[in-house]
Amino acid sequence: MLHAWATTLFIAFAYCAGAQTSASVVRFTPSFNGQPFVLEDQQVLSDGTEVSVTQFRFYVSHLALFANGRAVSSDTASHLIDASNRSSWELALPLVERESVDSIRFLLGVDSITNVSGVHGGGLDPTTGMYWTWNSGYINLKLEGECAKCTTKGNMFQFHLGGFLPPHFNAQWVGLAVPKDVPLDVQVDVARLLDGVDLAVECTVMSPSDNAVRLARIAAACFTMDR
Amino acid sequence: MRVRGGIVGAGLAAFVLVAATIRTPTPVTLKVPAGWPAITYDLEENPLTAEGIALGRRLFYDPILSSDSIVSCSSCHLSYTAFTHVDHAVSHGVNDRIGTRNSMALSNLAWSKTFMWDGAMNHLDMQALAPINHPDEMGEETAHVVAKLQRTTMYPKLFEAAFGDGRITGERLLKALSQFEMTLISANTKYDRVMAGSEAFTDQESVGYELFRTHCSSCHSEPLFTTGEFANNGLSLDTVHQDMGRMKISGDLKDERLFKIPSLRNVEFSFPYMHDGRFKTLRNVLDHYAEGIETSPTLSPALRGGIPLTKNERTDLYAFLLTLTDKEFCFDPQHAYPRE
Numbered sequence: 371m372l373h374a375w376a377t378t379l380f381i382a383f384a385y386c387a388g389a390q391t392s393a394s395v396v397r398f399t400p401s402f403n404g405q406p407f408v409l410e411d412q413q414v415l416s417d418g419t420e421v422s423v424t425q426f427r428f429y430v431s432h433l434a435l436f437a438n439g440r441a442v443s444s445d446t447a448s449h450l451i452d453a454s455n456r457s458s459w460e461l462a463l464p465l466v467e468r469e470s471v472d473s474i475r476f477l478l479g480v481d482s483i484t485n486v487s488g489v490h491g492g493g494l495d496p497t498t499g500m501y502w503t504w505n506s507g508y509i510n511l512k513l514e515g516e517c518a519k520c521t522t523k524g525n526m527f528q529f530h531l532g533g534f535l536p537p538h539f540n541a542q543w544v545g546l547a548v549p550k551d552v553p554l555d556v557q558v559d560v561a562r563l564l565d566g567v568d569l570a571v572e573c574t575v576m577s578p579s580d581n582a583v584r585l586a587r588i589a590a591a592c593f594t595m596d597r
Numbered sequence: 598m599r600v601r602g603g604i605v606g607a608g609l610a611a612f613v614l615v616a617a618t619i620r621t622p623t624p625v626t627l628k629v630p631a632g633w634p635a636i637t638y639d640l641e642e643n644p645l646t647a648e649g650i651a652l653g654r655r656l657f658y659d660p661i662l663s664s665d666s667i668v669s670c671s672s673c674h675l676s677y678t679a680f681t682h683v684d685h686a687v688s689h690g691v692n693d694r695i696g697t698r699n700s701m702a703l704s705n706l707a708w709s710k711t712f713m714w715d716g717a718m719n720h721l722d723m724q725a726l727a728p729i730n731h732p733d734e735m736g737e738e739t740a741h742v743v744a745k746l747q748r749t750t751m752y753p754k755l756f757e758a759a760f761g762d763g764r765i766t767g768e769r770l771l772k773a774l775s776q777f778e779m780t781l782i783s784a785n786t787k788y789d790r791v792m793a794g795s796e797a798f799t800d801q802e803s804v805g806y807e808l809f810r811t812h813c814s815s816c817h818s819e820p821l822f823t824t825g826e827f828a829n830n831g832l833s834l835d836t837v838h839q840d841m842g843r844m845k846i847s848g849d850l851k852d853e854r855l856f857k858i859p860s861l862r863n864v865e866f867s868f869p870y871m872h873d874g875r876f877k878t879l880r881n882v883l884d885h886y887a888e889g890i891e892t893s894p895t896l897s898p899a900l901r902g903g904i905p906l907t908k909n910e911r912t913d914l915y916a917f918l919l920t921l922t923d924k925e926f927c928f929d930p931q932h933a934y935p936r937e
Binding site for chain 2: 496
């Protein structure tokens, strides 16, 4: 047992120490209306509406770095990025020369194969609560919080976006041009997603549907790399 | 001779010792009955082992999976009655809460393509998430179940034996349950023995079998007694739950009131019958197919106008259905509550 721990620690240290040199790191940073994102804090949407976000989590799969239209580094796995857990914001890819990378691409969500091939571990473990329990399928993105406009119990909004069967395939490809001479830092502006819904009428989306697809498209547009 | 024996003995002891310290789980091969199709489950993703199956069995019988520590999987799926909840139209869960659907008999799950009456779950591994997290069934949360298991003295050891280290995760919990469930193979009914040539049908059973092949096997096809597809078999919409079946999952109007075609193995025990348990006896079921088919746009073409069956033919068919009972399956000590 001690042995196992020692090994784990060693690997963990080796990993941390080597992160800068042996990997290309892509960082996903949540923001809110251009401001730093703070969980469970009153923040203001562009129309002045006050909201507080209690949970923001999403999957990034098939992350790849491109140079001249060719994938130069990639990772097919699905990673769970959780606004409340900073260590989940950084994804390491096999090292490539930073200067050559001109775009990145990833799937916002979990692909169909993963959705139909049984249980998986790590970020896909069902204990994360990112798998529906009344119907098969991963939740690609969960955004929950409170807003006085919501007529629901506790003024809660709950957006659980997912679905892998046509016509409600929910995961979205996101492609971004990478600016020169900056770290691989992707911003995801949570406010843009909430700007896209009328919280006075729509506070709950919790199953695969046309609405969930519409919101997933808006969510995909929340990711940017410009400074 | 003596010395040699001693050396062999010592060698064996050393081997056992090493084997005991490395503790690699013992591989188990799933026995696919002769003439059956290949299984659907991908065993490469979850290789069967004696320790994995034993862990899954323990979990299946353990009420620790429920919020009130009273309900286990076996509360609704009793081994002696082919893993169903006999005589309950709809299931009973934690705090005596009542569900909306009839519990299903469990067998030959490694061959199933979808799970639940509406096929809501697409994989055996994921199926258990439904009862564990359903407020009317086990009323738990997967993460909390895992935390409870971690706090026991027994389970970390059992997970270590099954998976090589004592880490308990949702993935391992579900894989262990799948392993046990896959061993629930029912393939020794009188029907199977007749097909294998070791026994013979009575005259009445033979007539019943012919009627079955003519009228029923397009949906309840041999040897699993289901095609695994969905169909509308002419039941009127239930007035209480207005259960739309498959349509709720697919969102497709063509799937309105379609339900999974259940296997008829051990059908003697799965009363009351249908997704909502509306028929008390097999006789009621046969009367339904003969006289009670309700026409609707999604009714299966095979059942338009009902199935012409005289009263005597229904009795013969009934006799055949009883040959689908697998006593060995129901009383297999490997399937029962793990005592020790």
